[in-house]
Amino acid sequence: MDHAPTYYAATAKNRVDYPSLETDIEADVVIIGGGFTGVATAVELAERGLDVVLCEANKIGWGATGRNGGQITGSLSGEKAMAREFRRTIGDKAADYVWNIRWRGHDIIRERVKKYNIDCDLVFGHLQTALTQAQLAELNATYAQGCTKGMADDLELVPKEKIGDYLETDIYQGGLLNRRNMHVHALDLCFGQAQVVRKLGGRIFENSEVTHIEHGERPLVRTKTGSVRAQKILLAGNAYHLLERKKLNGKLFPASLANMATEPLSQSDADAINPHRLAVYDSRFVLDYYRLTADYRLMFGGGTNYSGVDTPDVARQLIPALERTFPRLKGIKAEFCWSGLDGITLNRIPQVGRINDNVFYVQGYSGHGIALSHILGEITAQCMAGDGSEFEIFENVNHWHLPLNRKLGSLLIAIGMLYYKIKDKLEKYP
Ligand SMILES: Cc1cc2nc3c(=O)[nH]c(=O)nc-3n(C[C@H](O)[C@H](O)[C@H](O)COP(=O)(O)OP(=O)(O)OC[C@H]3O[C@@H](n4cnc5c(N)ncnc54)[C@H](O)[C@@H]3O)c2cc1C
Incomplete structure (x- = not known):
């Protein structure tokens, strides 16, 4: 195939x-x-x-x-x-x-x-973003740990008021820049x-x-x-x-993850939304992740279907989150949409x-x-x-080993993960 x-x-x-x-x-x-x-x-x-x-x-x-x-x-x-x-x-x-x-x-x-x-x-450079104060506190702790391990030169905490230097969005409470990470x-x-x-x-x-x-x-x-x-x-x-x-x-259960790439952005739009070409993900359990490709498309992924069934309409699922993140890109078209399976282990x-x-x-x-x-x-x-x-x-x-076939095991994991999805939803996002 x-x-x-x-x-x-x-x-x-x-x-x-x-x-x-x-x-x-x-x-x-x-x-x-x-x-x-x-x-x-x-x-x-x-x-x-x-x-x-x-x-x-x-x-x-x-x-x-x-x-x-x-x-x-x-x-x-x-x-x-x-x-x-x-x-x-x-x-x-x-x-x-x-x-x-x-x-x-x-x-x-x-x-x-x-x-x-x-x-x-x-390309080097990654920003992990926080949508809530609780997530920001976790990023602070990660930063402190990194500094004690000799990574101070690679890490930088980005407060809410400085996020605009990196991303044209106001949905984040802050972020942790990591220069060692790549895309x-x-x-x-x-x-x-x-x-x-x-x-x-x-x-x-x-x-x-x-x-x-x-x-x-x-x-x-x-x-x-x-x-x-x-x-x-x-x-x-x-x-x-x-x-x-x-x-x-x-032992292993397939989860379906969705991803897409937009039509190419103009150089000025690309420079406006992500001038340092960082890869980004947020700190939720089921997170959004995105980056600019070499030809200035926004690759945007998110949502995990733990039942192992492919997402039927990837663009419909992802575009609203993309537009919420970058209002400048409202109306942008998804040129490539796909999903794929990764193996999830219980621990x-x-x-x-x-x-x-x-x-x-x-x-x-x-x-x-x-x-x-x-x-x-x-x-x-x-x-x-x-x-x-x-x-x-x-x-x-x-x-752990679930004495179940893949379908039943995936279903059980999907139910377990629902807890985290609901928890994510109940957190107060701007
Ligand atoms: C949408 C999506 C987004 C992701 N984003 C990230 C990310 O940003 N960062 C990150 O670190 N990870 C990410 N991952 C996870 C990462 O891509 C995978 O964990 C990793 O690629 C797994 O590699 P693999 O070689 O083990 O498996 P796969 O890449 O799935 O390869 C397995 C291969 O085995 C072949 N195969 C199966 N059965 C047989 C057989 N009987 N005989 C011969 N060949 C066989 C298949 O055809 C397949 O090509 C993402 C995954 C998905 C689906």
């Missing part, structure tokens, strides 16, 4: 088409899924000299990777749970580990883009890394859905027209794959583990997967190359 009709698919510069798997081949590692998890891990493995094959059911970046908001932030939605769970393996070092890991994906992406000269519109053309970042895999000798196959895994000392994956026998397998299909149900059922910690000794899985970023997928790509490759110490920190996390 071709890419969804996204801004990214329409404007990507690094697209390469790959063949489908038509024969029986061998490799050190076979990766199932060509999103950020699969492709970033493939880069890491190929850099370590392993012979890697990647099978993607559709096109590289077809899933959440080619549909997201492109915001690379230090947000970890399961951060408190992570600090608690990681203690199981690394004791008192857990809190520092969680703090440091939130920036590790930034380093990996920045250095990879530079090293391999990946053209992907990488990116997500599909070009993924395509660019796929090209790196190929240059380093890895083999990529598109339109090659893995239908079956045969376990054993040297496991095998089968597609309709070929197979790959390998030492190790990585399942990187996130919310889109249904393999290994016996072990993985009831908001990514799920990382092994089905058995040689079949690994990494999934479930709960809406914050760009940095995390790159971090876990590095950690998984380290493990496959012989050092499992960091992989085990994640692997030892206790994950």
